Each structure stands twice: as C-alpha cells, then as structure tokens.
Amino acid sequence: MPGMNIAKQISETIKEQAPNDELLQEFILAILKWESSTKGAFQFKENYRQMIKQYSSKWEVEK
Amino acid sequence: MPDRLYIDKEDRPYYQKAVEENVVNFKNKNQKEQFLLAMAIGFENDQKRELKSRDGFFFSNYLGAEDRTLINALAIHEHGSTDILASEKEVFDIAEQYASAGIRILADSIDKVQFGKFDKMFEKDLVEMLNLNQ
Amino acid sequence: MRIERIDLKNYRQFRNVCVDFGKSAKEDLHVIVADNGTGKTNLLNAINWCLYGNEPHLSKDSQQLPRLNLNTLVQSIEETKQTVSVELVTETEGNRITFKRSEEYLVHRDSKQPVLHDINFTVTYLDDKKNAKWVIDEEATTYVGRFVPRDLREFFFFDGERLDTYFKSATGQQISNAIFRISQIDTLNRISERLENVVNDLKRDAGRRSPQIEEMREAIEDKEKDRKEILDQIVELGAQKEEARGNIDELNERLRNIPNIEALQAEQTRLRDNSKKKEQVRNEKVTEKQNMLFELGILLKLYPTLQESSQVINDKVTNKEIPQTYDTRLLDDILITRYCICTRRVEEGGAEEKHIKQLRADITSSSVIAKELLQMIGPIEQMKKKISTFKSSLERITKEIQLYEEELNDINLKIQSIDSQIGGYNVEHVKQWYSELKRYQHIYDFNIERITNLKIARERLDKLIADLDQDLNKGLLKEAAFQEVRHQITFGNRASGVVNNIVKIMMDRVRKAIEHETRDSFFDLVWKKETFKDVYIDENYALHLIHGLGYECLGSISASERQLLALSFVIALHKVSGFDSPILVDTPVARVSNEQRENLGKTFYQISRNKQLILLFLPSEYTLEISQNLDVCASSMRKLRLTEDEREIQMEVLR
Numbered sequence: 001m002p003g004m005n006i007a008k009q010i011s012e013t014i015k016e017q018a019p020n021d022e023l024l025q026e027f028i029l030a031i032l033k034w035e036s037s038t039k040g041a042f043q044f045k046e047n048y049r050q051m052i053k054q055y056s057s058k059w060e061v062e063k
Numbered sequence: 064m065p066d067r068l069y070i071d072k073e074d075r076p077y078y079q080k081a082v083e084e085n086v087v088n089f090k091n092k093n094q095k096e097q098f099l100l101a102m103a104i105g106f107e108n109d110q111k112r113e114l115k116s117r118d119g120f121f122f123s124n125y126l127g128a129e130d131r132t133l134i135n136a137l138a139i140h141e142h143g144s145t146d147i148l149a150s151e152k153e154v155f156d157i158a159e160q161y162a163s164a165g166i167r168i169l170a171d172s173i174d175k176v177q178f179g180k181f182d183k184m185f186e187k188d189l190v191e192m193l194n195l196n197q
Numbered sequence: 198m199r200i201e202r203i204d205l206k207n208y209r210q211f212r213n214v215c216v217d218f219g220k221s222a223k224e225d226l227h228v229i230v231a232d233n234g235t236g237k238t239n240l241l242n243a244i245n246w247c248l249y250g251n252e253p254h255l256s257k258d259s260q261q262l263p264r265l266n267l268n269t270l271v272q273s274i275e276e277t278k279q280t281v282s283v284e285l286v287t288e289t290e291g292n293r294i295t296f297k298r299s300e301e302y303l304v305h306r307d308s309k310q311p312v313l314h315d316i317n318f319t320v321t322y323l324d325d326k327k328n329a330k331w332v333i334d335e336e337a338t339t340y341v342g343r344f345v346p347r348d349l350r351e352f353f354f355f356d357g358e359r360l361d362t363y364f365k366s367a368t369g370q371q372i373s374n375a376i377f378r379i380s381q382i383d384t385l386n387r388i389s390e391r392l393e394n395v396v397n398d399l400k401r402d403a404g405r406r407s408p409q410i411e412e413m414r415e416a417i418e419d420k421e422k423d424r425k426e427i428l429d430q431i432v433e434l435g436a437q438k439e440e441a442r443g444n445i446d447e448l449n450e451r452l453r454n455i456p457n458i459e460a461l462q463a464e465q466t467r468l469r470d471n472s473k474k475k476e477q478v479r480n481e482k483v484t485e486k487q488n489m490l491f492e493l494g495i496l497l498k499l500y501p502t503l504q505e506s507s508q509v510i511n512d513k514v515t516n517k518e519i520p521q522t523y524d525t526r527l528l529d530d531i532l533i534t535r536y537c538i539c540t541r542r543v544e545e546g547g548a549e550e551k552h553i554k555q556l557r558a559d560i561t562s563s564s565v566i567a568k569e570l571l572q573m574i575g576p577i578e579q580m581k582k583k584i585s586t587f588k589s590s591l592e593r594i595t596k597e598i599q600l601y602e603e604e605l606n607d608i609n610l611k612i613q614s615i616d617s618q619i620g621g622y623n624v625e626h627v628k629q630w631y632s633e634l635k636r637y638q639h640i641y642d643f644n645i646e647r648i649t650n651l652k653i654a655r656e657r658l659d660k661l662i663a664d665l666d667q668d669l670n671k672g673l674l675k676e677a678a679f680q681e682v683r684h685q686i687t688f689g690n691r692a693s694g695v696v697n698n699i700v701k702i703m704m705d706r707v708r709k710a711i712e713h714e715t716r717d718s719f720f721d722l723v724w725k726k727e728t729f730k731d732v733y734i735d736e737n738y739a740l741h742l743i744h745g746l747g748y749e750c751l752g753s754i755s756a757s758e759r760q761l762l763a764l765s766f767v768i769a770l771h772k773v774s775g776f777d778s779p780i781l782v783d784t785p786v787a788r789v790s791n792e793q794r795e796n797l798g799k800t801f802y803q804i805s806r807n808k809q810l811i812l813l814f815l816p817s818e819y820t821l822e823i824s825q826n827l828d829v830c831a832s833s834m835r836k837l838r839l840t841e842d843e844r845e846i847q848m849e850v851l852r
Contacts, residue, residue, distance in 0.1 A: 006707070006773075010385070013702050017695045028388075028692055035384050048395045056688035057681075087494065088487035100491060103498035132576040133495065135569055136502035145509060148569040149562050186490055186591070192497050193588055 027055040065152050066123055068098060071163050072116040077170040084173050086181040095121045098162050099130060105165025106137060112163040123155070134158045198289040198344060198778050199225060199809040207266040207281045208243050209259065210236035210839065210846045217833065218811065221852075224830040225779075226805035230814045231837035234258075236846045237813045240837075241783045244354055247283035247298045248341050250318070254356050254783065265302050265311050267844045273304040278314060287344060294322045296341065345778050349375055352767050357760065357784040373704075373738035375770060376711060382703050389696045396689040403673060403682045410679070413669045417662060424658045431651050438644040439739055441637040447752035448634045456618050458627045465615045472608045479601035486594045493587045496580050507577050510570050519567045523560045528553055666690070707773060708734055714769030715740075715762075722761045722796050732762070740766070760789055764800070771808060779809035786818045794818075798826035805830070 011029060018024045030051060035044075070078070078097060081089045089097065098120055105111065126134070138147045138154040147153055176184055200218050205211035218227050231237035239259065242252040252259075263270065264281050273279055282299035298318045302311035320337040324330050332340065345353045352375060377383050397418065404411030496503075513519045527538070531553055535543045543549045673683035712734040719732050729750075731743040742762065744750040754762070767780065785801075786794050804810050814823070828834070834851040 006382075006703070009706065010699060010703060013699045014695065017698045017702075018691075024688075024692060024695065027688075028696060031388055031392075031692075032384065035388055044391050045395060045398065048391055049398070052395065052399075052685050052689050052692075056685045059684070059688050087491045088484055089491075091484075092491065096491070099495050103495040106502065107498040128572065129576045129580060131569075132506075132573045132580070133499050133503070135573055136506040136577075137499060139506050139509065140502040145513075145566050145570060148566045182487060182490065185494065189490060189494055189497055190588070190591070192500075193584075196497075196500065196584075 023055055023059050027051065065155050067119045068095075068121055068123060068155055069114060069117040069159050070098070070120045070166075071112070071114040072118040074163055074166050075118070077166040080170045080173060081166070084181065086169075086173060087185055093121070093125075095125045095130065097166075098158075099133065101165035101169060102134075102137070102158050102162040103165065104168050105161035105163070108164070108168050110164035110168065111157075111160035112167070114159055114163055123151075137161065198287055200779050200811070201286040201288050201293070203240070203243065203247075204284040204286070205243055205282075207269045207279060208246075208283050209239050209262070209264060209266060210844065211239070211243065212266045212268060212845045214846060214848055216240070216835070216848070218809065219832065220809075221832045222830055224802060224805040224832065225809040226801065226827065226831045227809070227811045227833045227835075228814065228819075228827055228831045229812070229835045229837060230816055230819050232816060234843075235837050235839050237815070237837060238356070238783050240813060241354055241356065241781060243283045244285060244781065245350065247285050247296055248345065249347050249350065250298065263302075263311055264300065265304075268842070270304060270311060275305065277304050278302065279304055279311065292323060294320060294340065294344070296320055296337075296344070352770060353778050354781045355763075355783070357782050357787055372734060372740055372766075376704065376707050376738065382700055382707065385696055385700045385703065389693050389700065392689050392693040392696065396686050396693065399682055399686050399689065400669065403679055403686075406678070407672075407676070410669065410672050413665060413672055417665045417669060420658055420662050420665065424655060424662065427651050427655045427658065431648055431655070434644045434648050434651070435737065438641055438648065439737065441641040441644065442739065443752060444637045445634060445641060446749050448630055448637065450750065450753035452627070452630055452634065455622060455627055455630075457631070458619055458622065458624055459631055461615045461619055462624075465612055468608050468612050468615075472605060472612070475601055475605055475608070479598060479605065482594060482598050482601065486591070486598065489587075489590060489594065493583065493591075496584055497587075500584065503577055503580060506570075506573060507581075510574055510577075513567075513570065519570055525557065525560055525564075528557050528560070532557070708736075708738065710773045711766070711769045714772050715765045718765035718768045718800075719762055722765060722793075722800055723758070732765075755788075760786075761793070761797075764797075768800075768804060771804075779811060780804070781811040781813070783813045784815055784818060785812050786823060787815065791820065791822050794820060794822040795826070798823040802826050802830055 010032070014025050014028050018028070031048070034047060034051075078094075078101075081097070083090075087100075089100075092100075134154060134157075135148055138157045139145055141147070141157045142153075147157075172184075173181055199220070202215060202217045202219075205214045205216075207213075216229075229237065229240070234256075238254050238256065239252075242254050242259075245254070246252050246264075265279055266281075269279055279302050280299050281302065282297060284295060284297040286293065286295045288294075296318075297320075299316070300313060301315040301317075303314045304311045317333070318337050319331050319333050320340040321329060321331040322340075341347070377386070397414075400410070400414040400417070404414040510519070531537055531543060532550065535545070537543055537549070541549075543553065670683060670687070673679040673686070712732070715734070716732040720726060720729070723729065728745055729742060730745050730747065731741075733741050733743075735741060740751065740762075741749060742751040742754065771778075771780075786797055789797060801810060801812065812827075831852060836849040836851060838847045838849065839845070840847060
C-alpha cells in the first residue's frame, strides 16, 4: 500500500541514531514490536525491566 | 448748543429692523454710527424728513473729527454756504432730517432684497460708485 | 482494517438491522442513501457509541428520545428488560476483532423513560492459538485506540456538513496530534515515557538501598516534574497562540476590504477641528469686510459733500479768508479805552462803537466758522485717502475670504468622503473587530514571548537534570553493589535518548510527507487551481493555505473548499501512515458544487481501491455527477427508509 512505510523508516532511523550499537538497536526494535502488537497494553513494567536487564547485561557502556 | 442728536420716535422700529437683519454688521455698531449711515443713505437718495416726535439717540460729544466733518459738509451742501456752521443746532437739524429719511430707505431696501443678499448688493453699489468717481 | 458488518439491535430506529460491508468489487466502497430523519446520521452515531460510548452527531430531536427503540419500548410488557446493542465486526490481516457495546434497560409501563440497568463493553478477538479471548472495560478501550483512537475519530468517521467548521481554525495542536497518533510515533513516545518510568523505578530501587542515592533521585524527580509542568504550559500556550492566530487571520480577512474606521474617524475629527478654526477666522474676516463696507459706505455716499467742502475751504485759504488775521485784541482795547488807534474818541452808544461791536460780532461768528472749516481739512484728507485705498482693501479681503471658503469646502469634501467610506459599515462592529484584532495580536505576541521564556527555562532544567543525573551516576559508580543497576539505568537512558531523537526526526519527516501529500491531493481536487498558491504545515503543525495573491486565506475559504482541504489532509494522513482504518463520511458532498462533485466522486473511487470507504448520502447529494462514478464500482448500495410510524428503519439492498 502507498505510504511512507513508517515502520521501515523508523528502523532505519534507529540504526542512524545508534550507530555501531547493534544491541541497542535490537532492544529498541524489540520493544517497538512488543508495543505495536495488540497485546501487552498495560503490563509493561515487568516486560521492560526484563528486557532492559537482558540487553544491558550484554551491553558495553563504552559504546 | 445741543448736547445730543435726535431721531424721530417712529424711526426706532426701522433701526431695530436693520439691527435684526444685521446688514453690514449693523448689530455691532453704536447708535452714532448707525445714525451716520442712515444720514448718508438719506443724502444719497436726496431725501429729508421732519422729525415729529424728537427722541434723543446719542450724545454729540461722541462725534469724532471725521464725524463732525461729514455732518458739517452735509450742512454746507444743504445751506449753500459755510455760514450754517455758526449754528450747531441748525447743522444737527439737517443731519437728523436726512437720517430720518435714510433709515426708512434702508429698512425698505432690506425688505426688497432676498434674505442674506443685502451685503452683496451694498458692496456692488459701492464699487459702482467708486468706479464712477474714478 | 475494515468493517465487515454492523449489527444493531434496538438502537434508536435500528430495531434489528444488520448492515453487511462485504467486499465484492476491487473498490471497497459502500454507499448508503437515506433522507434526513431516516436514521442515516444515527448509523454514524451507532459506530461512535459502540466504540467510544457517546453520540456526537445526535440531532436535537433524537436527544429527547431514549436510545432504546420506541416500538420495542412501547410493545414491551411490564417489568421486562430490553437490551440496546451495537456490534461492530472488524477484520485486520485475517484476524477478526469484534467491538460490542450494550445497555440493558428496565421497562416500566407507567414511565415513558426506560431505566438503565446495566452497561457492557467487550472486545473479542482470537489469540495466536486461535482461542477466543475477550477483554472488557479499560483494556477493551485500548483496543479501540488501536482501531481508531478517540481523539482522531474526526479523521475517520465524520459528518461532511460539519467539516467546514473543522478546519476553520486548524490548530497546530490538532494536526500535531493527528500526525502523532496516526503515524505510530505515539508508540515511540509511549516507549520513551515507559523507559523513563522504568529507569526511575530502577533509581528508586537503588535509592532504597542508599539514602544519598535516594536524595539525588528525588531531586531529579522534582526537577523532572517541573520540566513536565513547563512542557505542559508550552503546549497550552502553543494552543492559545494558534487559536489567536486563527482568529487574527479570520479578522484580517474580514477587515481586508474594510477601511480602518477608527483612523478615518480620527482624521475626520481633526478635519472638523481644523474646519472650526478656519471658520472662525473666515467669520472674523467677513465681519472685517462688513465693517469696511459700513464705514466706506458712509464716506462714499457723502463724498460729493466732502468734495464740495474741500473746494470751499481751498478757495477760502487761497483768498486768505482762513485762517483769519483779524486782531480782536485791538478792537477789544478800543472798546475798553474808548480811543481808536487814530486817536479819535469812541463815544459810548455812538456809531463808531456800534460799528466796532458789529465788527467784533462778525469776527466771532466767522472765527467759529473758520475754526470749524480749518478743523475739517485734516479729516477730509484722511477720508479721501481711505476712499482711494478702499478698492484694493476690498479686493484683498474678498480674496482672503474666498481662500478660506475654498479651504473650508475642501475640508468639507474630505469629511464627506470619509463619511461615504465609513457609511454602509456597521461602525461599532468594525471598531469591535479592530479592537478584537488588537487583543488577539497581543495574546499572540505575549504567548510567543512566554513560550520563548519557558523554552529557556526548560533548557536550563534539562541541563540541571543532566548534571544531577551525572552526579547520581557517579554516586552509583562509587559502590560496586550498584553496578548492575547503574548499567541498566545507563542503558535505559541511552535507549530513551535515541527514541526521543527518532520521534523528533520522524515527526518532521512525517510532517513534511503529509504536507506534500496534502498539497498534491488538494491541488488535484480543487476546481479553481489558480485561486490558491500553496498549502503547507509549519513547524508548529499549523496548516496554512496561501491565496494566489500571497496572503493567508484559511479563515475565509468556502465550505466546499474547506471540505476539499480536510479530505486532502485526511487522505494524506492515511497515505503517509499507511494506517489502514476505514473512512465513513455522513453527507459527504452537501456543501459542494456540482462541478466539484464529479471530482470528489473520482476521488472517492480512487481512495476506495486501497481503503474501505463508507459514504452516507442524502438523495439530493447523490446526483448524476456522483453516481456516474460510484454506481459502477460500489461493493454495496443500500437505501434506508422509515416505517410508517417512523420508529423503525427498513433497509433496501440494491447491491
């Protein structure tokens, strides 16, 4: 369908804004996917904390 | 020596008319000035009128040098000689008679002219007179 | 996402109606034709009521009536429960989601109004495993938000007749909102907020273990609260500013061809004052002239006598008659001494005495005359001089008066001209508009200043928060126990920062894309292309429409032009976002001229190739210009009619 294809643009912009930080990119995309789905309307904290814990443990601060 | 100049009692309404119509600023002229104009108009039309009931109009000491000259000149003309100047009373009499006729002529002219047009007509007549004299 | 069908039970005139929107053609276009009062608009209300719980397009008549169908109400036996329900079945990517709202009423025979007993709103869907799930209340409401969010419903389900008021003051806030929601940027924003939320939680956790950390965290939270307040204020002032701008534009347009009456009246006052002054001077001059005429009148009329006297006096002077040279003292001495100069005696009562006395009397008399005559010389000269200059003096004063008359006439003409400029306008109204314009301009300028100051304050706070955050981080660094938490916080903050940047970038890109599409659609649709020059959305998300002559004209275009602009904007929104919700328009072309109907018909056809479009027409709207395009391609066509008692709708399916 015609349109900007926002999803694609967003994922490209994520890459631009977090260059050389694949982990961060991955995290944001994962959160985005989770949010965009119709489920998980309210119970976000648990999910977010878990994902942050999961990704940050592998993340290097120096980046 | 008369101390004042007189008009006829019956002249008053005619003076009043000229004041009401305020022709050539008549309203703001004193009675001496009004009298002199009436007198001049009387002479212009060669008309005199005997006063029937004398009514004091203004004091003679109000007359200035020019005013006296005009009255004297009129009297000299009327009398035919300067001897008349010996009697101020006679000189005044002549002036009064011309004035009495003149104010009536003035009132009559006012009636004959369209409202507000008197001054223009007056001015026109004077300019004509001036052109004739020159 | 599309609507498959709507099931209405006892909802107003829809006692038991099922409207199917099956797609039978390439174009997902559905036409319903119905007269006013037959319930056409209530179909729009039904969808709103089902999804959002209210009916924004209810007519005054319908407002008086209960939602429960009247025949159902009347035909109920006493003390029964009757249910009003609207069920909206939608489909998206193969998944079916059903929204259903119902109200249960208790009917008493004696009372006309049924009593509301129970309310229900449920959303049912199939999960991954194809199990039926349902959600209620708040959670159900969030599903609505993913279908068509409440604050954007005007872009999807709208009343064509009211559209003209919609864009009258297209505030930046509404548009920014629309762009936000419809382009999933709200999702990003929500992510950013939630990340912030979770990061704060993490900080709180750390704070619980260390009072110093807690203190720092609280300080940051405080400042963040302040920052939020400032942001809210900026948004509010922004909205006020936009509203003021809209009003300014509208007033400017209103006043465009109206002269500045206040200024003109001030000019008139000035002219009148000037006129009064000049009149005064003119009147003085008129009086001066009158006095001149009076004085010279006397002189001129008596001029012959003056000439005569002048001659007489001259002769006497020439003949040495005046001034007199008699020595009266000599004569007086003779009468006293009684001796003449020749030494003869003058006898009392004698002839010589009589002669001398007569002579003396004559001299006295003639000296009076001579004195008078001499005294006439000067005045006569003066009066002659006056007469000689009379003509030029008269001409001068007459000219002066004429000049003043001309100037007064000029001024009068100017005053009259202003009168005619002002006349025909309701002066009070116009003055009011000017004063309103001033007021809105003031609000606008004032708010700009305040917003600028607030932005500066916000920047300061941003820096302060960043510094405090740094301190907190240092604090966390100090203890090994906090390493993990610190790491998570840093990660969360970094992610939040990236997401915020993306929001800004995307908002701008989307804004430009929507602007581009709106412009394209509008100029494609608009009949008189030369009338307008440009459409753009500025950085504050305010929509601008520029006239061919270069000025802003959003506030003054016709209803049909506004309709076109609104549709263009909606189409742009849908195009850019790819957001796949249906569009439903009630009375879509009522205010549109016939020429533009054909264009709109084509547009509807085009839109419906990619999106479900449901149009509710009045018979008077569904003219040939429209039907020639839509009849052929519509997936469904229906007519609505009321029963004789006007309480129930009958639906005729034409296709």
